[in-house]
Amino acid sequence: MLRTAGIAAAAASRLATRFAPRVGIALAALLALLPVSPLRASPWLHGIHWYGDPATGRVEQMTGNRPAYCLETVMTNSDIWWSAAWQRQQRFLTAVSRGTSLIVRLQRNWGENTPFPQHLVAFDAAAQSAAAELADVCRIWQVGNEPNLLDEWGGQALSPSEYATAYRRIRTAIRSVSSPLGPQLVLVAPVSPGDAIPGVRHTGGNEWLAALCAELTPNEVDGFALHGYGAPWHSAADARRDFLASILTQLAILDTLGFADKPTLVTEWARAADPPTAAQEAASAVFLHGSLADVAAWNAQPGAHPVSAMCWFIYPPDAGAWQSFSIESFASTGPPGADHDLFDAFRFAADAGHPSVWPTQPPSPMLDTPPVGVNAARGPLAVRTADSGNPAPAFDGVVSTASKWTTSAATPPHHLTVDLGLTRELTGFVLRNAGAAGENPAFNTTALTFETAESGAGPWHVRAMLYNATGANVISRSFAAPVAVRWARLRVLDPGIDSTARIPEFEVYALRPPGDMDNDGDVDAADVTVLRFCLRGPGFTFAAGTTCRAGDADADADVDMHDFAVIQRRYGG
Structure with a gap:
């Protein structure tokens, strides 16, 4: 599905930028009950892309003196001000002393986000040198950037296999250098999200990420960087939904392909204020604090694959390509306030204290087998609801083009919920996509979650997060042992070829008590x-x-x- 094509495409080539940020630090307490970083890193979810000039910037004022993550770029074969040594002395030492947790994107040069084959062997020493130079200020690394963009690799298409080979070598080189901050964490490069665009994005982001995961094993990967944007042609609310669906779809790819326990850090996140007007800045401000809250809410769901950091692209002022994203570039554009000004919106989001949550050992995945029992979603006590469209046809037992839940064309995610009427012993789920009814398989759901709750108010437990890479008409998952719950939810992250979900049947299976002749879960x-x-x-x-x-x-x-x-x-x- 086409998502934020123009925005992510704009991030195709990184330009040299004039920087600006500053102030002092006060470490705040971690929130107690959520799993937090095993690393020496910020306890908070919020972050920025590029810290800027420590002498003139206002980063700590913007964060309320709370530590923040910060994505920085180090290049081994570019101008000296992009080198590890120069940046360490000029910016990194000061930023870290003020509480900033650095994530360093390491690459050879602009337009060579991953070393060309002829440079790959020699880059081992360059990566080791950078890791040694920055050992006391950084231990989280990102290898390259948006490898599915042509401009990021000299106008050529970098294949997942070629990137995987480079990532393994560079990861080994960085990990050969010890850091007093802890073990090195080397992240896979984030894809440019969205469909293929001729001359810009040679492969769709989700397709490239899935292909890369097939090239790697979990033991070869420390974690993943992700990118996500809300499009400026969307309202703030729709941009939030678009961003969340994009990030969760990428997480679904990782979970489906065996990387459910790997850390994920969003190293670019934004909505461009384009054109750079006060109204557009206001929409981006609402998007900023709203989307950070959305991700924090996702992180709080039991069973969710958490996002550990969110770095806004960008912080420092810019008079060129990134002006519409820059927080400081809008310093005097619109009125103050979290719903109007990007700087104030970030401060509001930081004051909310959203924690940085890191993955723990994930629960055992649901089994890729049909569940046993009866379809409790069709029971007489069941109550069905949806975000849009009539949910009833998805529970009538009829698989046809004439009987299906069809949502509006609003921006995903979409959701379909059923209250079973009382607690049932659930055994699993079956989703019958549009293709099962004879429609074009392009309408089949591409990414989704199965979730359960004991109450309609939540919390919603993420039971399975799935990426339907093959376009299967029917998706079945079963629990290893029955789970006692009352509510079940299908969340459609990516409906397929467009924004409309088309679901002929959503089946929620449960054990049937002997004597329950009317399938309402009791015997009466x-x-x-x-x-x-x-x-x-x-x-x-x-x-x-x-x-x-x-x-x-x-x-x-x-x-x-x-x-x-x-x-x-x-x-x-």
Whole structure:
């Protein structure tokens, strides 16, 4: 699905920038109950891209003296002011002394985000030298940048295989240097999000990331950098949704392909104020603090793959290509306030104290098998809701083009929720996509989550985060053991070819208690009438899946007095 094509494409080539930031530091306490960084790093989610000149900047004023992450760029074969040694003395030592946690993007030069093949071997020594020079100020590294952009590799298409080879070498070189800050953390380069664009983005971001994950094993990777943008043609609300869907889709790729326990840091995040007017700055300001809160809310969900840092692109003033993104460039454009001014919006977001959450050992993944039991989402007590469109056709048992949940064309994510009416022992989910009803498979859901809750108010537990790379018509997942919950939710992150989700059936499976003849999860007076009809005695068997088979309490396929005695002990509704 086409997302923020113009914005991410604008980030194709990095220009030299005039910098500006400053002030003092006060370490704040970590929030107690969330897993936090095992590294010596900022305890807060917020961050910036490029710190700027320590003598003139206002970074600490903007963060309320809270530590922040900061993405910096070091190039080994460019102008001296991009070198590790120059930047360490001129900016990094001061920034770190003020509480900044550096993430250094290491590359050879502009337009060579990953060394060309002829430079790769020699770059080992350059990477080791940079790591040694910065050992006391940095231990989080990003190898290259947006490798699916032509301008980032001399106008040529860098393949996932070529990048994987380079990443392995550079990671080994950096990790050969010890840091007093802790073990080196070497991040895979972020993709440019969005579909392929001729002459700009040679491969769609999600497709390139998935292909790269197929080239690597979890043991070869320390973590991933991600990029995400909200488009300026969107309202602040839609830009927030677009950004969140983009980031969560990238997380779904990582989870599906075996990297669910790897740290992820967003090293570019923004909405351009384009054109640079007060109204556009206001929309970007609302996007800034709103999208940071959205990611913090995601991080707080049980089972979610957390995002550990969010670095706004960019902080320092810029009179060129990045002016529409720069916080300081809008210092005197519009009125003050978190909903109007980018600087104030960042301060508001920092004051909210969103914690930096790092992944712990993820729970066992759901099994890629059809669940057992009955579709509890069709039970008589179930109540279905959706963010848009009529949810009822997704629960009627009919798989056809004429019977499906169809959302509006609003910006994803979309969600479909079912209250089962009482707590059920869930065994899994089945999603029947548009292709299962005979429609074009391009309408099949590309990325999604299955979530559960004990209450409609949450918290929502992320049970599975899936990337449907093959465009499967039917997606099934089952729990290793039944899970007791009342609410279930399908969240559609990427609906496929456009922004509209098309779901013929969303099935939520649960165990059926013996004697529950009406599939409402209990055994009560309403079941007795049907049970009496089915009470045919020994030897009169019923086929699996039929209503009467629910009266078979002793698993011998008939319904007799022995079954009735077992069910009677459950009776009481």
